[in-house]
Amino acid sequence: MIKLKKKTPLIDQHDKFGFYGNKFGGNYCAETMRKPIEDLSRLFEKLRRDRKFLKKRDHYFKHYLGGETPFFKLENLTRHLGGAQIWCKDVSAINGDAHKAYHATVNALICKESGKRYIAGDTGAGMFGKNLAMAAKKMNLKCKIFMGTKDISRQAPNVKFMRDAGAEVVPVDSGSKTLVDAVSECMRHYVSNCDNTHLAVGSAIGCNIFLKICAWSTSQISRELKKQLIKEFGEIPKLKLINVIGGGSSALGFWNEFIDFDKKHVELIGVEAKYAAPLSTNAKVAILHGAAQYCLTDKEGQIAETHSLSAGLDYPGSSPLHGLLKDSGRARYTNASDKEALAAFKLITKLEDIRPSLEPAHAWSECIRLAPKLKKSDVLVVNNCGKGYKDKKIYIEQLGYYPK
């Protein structure tokens, strides 16, 4: 079993080749990309230690993204399920409607620092695309968003946002026409334009530097949560932190500050979509988009097609950092079906005022499964990482309504 290092940020637990636990990650990329990603790594290592840059980041997080997102107890749901206390870290309250806002903003800031004028990113659910488009507009960068044609049609509200913010949305019509193809196409664009373009990979995937930037950015979530927990409970209570996993960027941010805790104290639970679930279905390690990771493939090693109603989860791979957390036993992974996610949405929105998107609806589903089996003293926190409006059409199609 892989052992995690204490007091070392998770993103820094790699060797000089970018591997975590000798097994996950690495830099499987074309020679053309080597120099640009080395330059980017150097820049990032400098910036994350640069007080001026951190101040700028915090300024943007506070004034542009709206500052700390709320943390509150769901009294009605807790009463209804009759077990553990259920709390919500409502990241969807951020300006930008999802945790991708942190990551997009940081990428735009880094792009600015690098002197590049173009920024390119991939998106599935459109949350990253939308936030990157807005950040690019704010910082006067030219932005291209790569998105599968299937996702363009099922996440239309976010596509409109991107275009209104002045980004060019590049439709990707190859393969399954979803996120996996969008990421491939975006990387190809980078291979061809790495001299003037900054690549903002939409999740904690890709070559070492890209997943580091991503998880570093979203870790704002757990920095806030830690303070909020102490304020509420006077200490870090016995916790279960439940988060949905697509690529895994929100979970890494939600968990980051709690990695060093014993798992009996703070348990980390990741919830994948049932038919896009490499971590919870014992998939093999494969190389996808520049990194070794748990990934769904066929017997020949070709990357498998996935299915999820949720565009953000419809991805065959997973962050190498989740491979590390799984193999070290620090986190455990499970999954939820489309149906279960929809049922969770139905119950949550009946009892509470939050309106999760399809992605966090998967995490809520696990919370609903778990809570009744636990004691009142147990605290469940769910990262409500995305707003539901983008899935309004799908919810109406599937459930017949979208709550007010």
Add this chain to the structure above:
Amino acid sequence: MKNSINNAFKVAKKENRPALISYTVCGDNTKDKSLQILNSISKDLDIAEWGIPHNCPTADGKDIQNSSYRALQNGIRLNDIFKLVKRFKKTKPSKPMILMGYYQMIFNYGDKKFIRKCKEVGVDGLIVVDLSFPDNKNFAELCKKNSICFVQLIAPTTTVKRMKEIIKSSHEMIYMISSISTTGSALKYSIKRIIKNYNVIKKIKPSKNVVIGFGITEKTISNLRSADGLVVGSAICREITRSLKDRQNPVTNVSKLVRKLKNKII
């Protein structure tokens, strides 16, 4: 067999021309057709390169993606590729065969098993697009032990310091990527700039065979004829696509194209 790649360059040099290297995707559009194409063009080739199709190719342009897609649709598997290489080498034992692909396909099969199998069927060289230096050190070493040439790549973004290290660990052939691009897009740089980059590499180690690839077509090939070798890939894949679309025989069309390419460099 051991020096067949070196020999191919020697022959070309004697004829005062660059070696001509084709790239096609194994199994495009069917297993048999891809072998027929290769058999037919091999008289004009010095080295044959066959692509191992993968469904997430992050460095390929549209043309090679299309070829790979066709091959996969028609059910090509890695073991079929080995069988086809064996059949090719049976009739053309002295024609060097290089397999090119993404590391996932090899990783999934197992590095050692893959290299052993390559040796067994007569593969002379390997290009692994996304296994770059220095991460490829062990793999390249394993190739060398099995008399397979591991072809290192050098890109326009590669620094001179890194170039020196790559060349030091390279085998008999080095692949220079012409411009910052995926395969098959139009040459982004001027011929002068490409030749200048090429000369930087040659100056470091004149004895290494350096080939130029990415974006080489009928139009550009003669201008680059001072190189040790030239790889034409996407232009051939495009010709296969066109032939299939026009319901023509890709074997004859591709053969004609390769003949034309050859004529431009002799």
